[in-house]
Amino acid sequence: xxxxxxxxxxxxxxxxxxxxxxxxxxxxxxxxxxxxxxxxxxxxxxxxxxxxxxxxxxxxxxxxxxxxxxxxxxxxxxxxxxxxxxxxxxxxxxxxxxxxxxxxxxxxxxxxxxxxxxxxxxxxxxxxxxxxxxxxxxxxxxxxxxxxxxxxxxxxxxxxxxxxxxxxxxxxxxxxxxxxxxxxxxxxxxxxxxxxxxxxxxxxxxxxxxxxxxxxxxxxxxxxxxxxxxxxxxxxxxxxxxxxxxxxxxxxxxxxxxxxxxxxxxxxxxxxxxxxxxxxxxxxxxxxxxx
Numbered sequence: 166x167x168x169x170x171x172x173x174x175x176x177x178x179x180x181x182x183x184x185x186x187x188x189x190x191x192x193x194x195x196x197x198x199x200x201x202x203x204x205x206x207x208x209x210x211x212x213x214x215x216x217x218x219x220x221x222x223x224x225x226x227x228x229x230x231x232x233x234x235x236x237x238x239x240x241x242x243x244x245x246x247x248x249x250x251x252x253x254x255x256x257x258x259x260x261x262x263x264x265x266x267x268x269x270x271x272x273x274x275x276x277x278x279x280x281x282x283x284x285x286x287x288x289x290x291x292x293x294x295x296x297x298x299x300x301x302x303x304x305x306x307x308x309x310x311x312x313x314x315x316x317x318x319x320x321x322x323x324x325x326x327x328x329x330x331x332x333x334x335x336x337x338x339x340x341x342x343x344x345x346x347x348x349x350x351x352x353x354x355x356x357x358x359x360x361x362x363x364x365x366x367x368x369x370x371x372x373x374x375x376x377x378x379x380x381x382x383x384x385x386x387x388x389x390x391x392x393x394x395x396x397x398x399x400x401x402x403x404x405x406x407x408x409x410x411x412x413x414x415x416x417x418x419x420x421x422x423x424x425x426x427x428x429x430x431x432x433x434x435x436x437x438x439x440x441x442x443x444x445x446x447x448x449x450x451x452x453x454x455x456x
Contacts, residue, residue: 166264166341167292169229174283177201177255179327182308187211187246193238201253202230203290205298205305209246214239220293222248227334228293231259249305251330261292264338265345268389270352272400277442278451289335296337304330350375351389354382358398362405363426366395402427403440410449418445 171177180200193213204213210223216234230236267289276284304326311323357374368379371394375382383393390397402425409421416424422433437445 166294166338168262168264168267168289168338169231169292170260170262170267171255171288171290172257172285173288174285176328177253177331179324180252180254182249182251182305182312182327184249184305184309185247187242187248189243189245190241191246192241193236195235195237197233197235199232199254201232201255202236203251203253204228204230205249205251205301207247207249207298207302209242209244209248211242211246211248212238212240222293223295225295225298226293227291227296227298229290249309251305251308251327262289264289264291264341265348267338268391269339269348270355270389271391272397273391275441280442288331289338290331291334291338294341296334296341298337301330301333304333347385348389350377350382350385354386354394355390355397358394359401362398362401365426366398368394399427399436400440403437406433406437406445407441407448410445421445 187209193211204211204222204227206222206224206226208224210221213220213222213228213230214235214237215230219239220228222228271287273286274284308323308326308330311319311326315323354371354375357371371382372379379394386397387393392400406421406425406427409416409424418434419430422428422430425433427433427436434444437448441448443451
């Protein structure tokens, strides 16, 4: 399945949501505007074209029409067709990617105290295809109801339902993916490194374990997690160090460095600061209130 890749924050903005039952003979007018128009067909079929590419949007299908492209019904409906539409504004650049190529295990940088802007992170929405939308219909019904009777007290509930809808669509996309060979290898390597985080990093052991040379293993892991094997192992160790620093026991930074197999405390502190934006001592103070 082809998907659109968006980056947030800011989150996509809900403009409007609607529901209708089209009678036979109805046909969508021609339009080009600066919004995404996401169509959900519950029953029947509508016939939509986007810049001359035709789509038969049947029951259980979703179609995401993109901004500034020409959208037009190229054929009238032939049966009663129940559908929902959601207009979304999101001005940031987007790209297209196949679901099986999405790096679902990509390790994303966390926000830190030194950040002054939100970190950009990817989210995905299906372009076109049939999905198991049983859980989407109640969300869409609730959105339509809240939108039609919008009051101050329901503004945030409408936004919450909209965000839940986007999250559910991404979850459905993740369930449809046919994992690539590189994705399976990356998942296996990541699992191996987590399981053996206490062992020294050894390239030859990885090659022996997975029967590929280190260059190919590294390319696969980096494609799906954003990290080389050594970087991923360091990330796992720093995550464990975070958890140890959050414990009430007053382990020293040197002790924690040794426990996560980075025995040089100065090198450990540099890695920790690079990963988190703060020193181990500052992190501990902020998380458990030590003074």
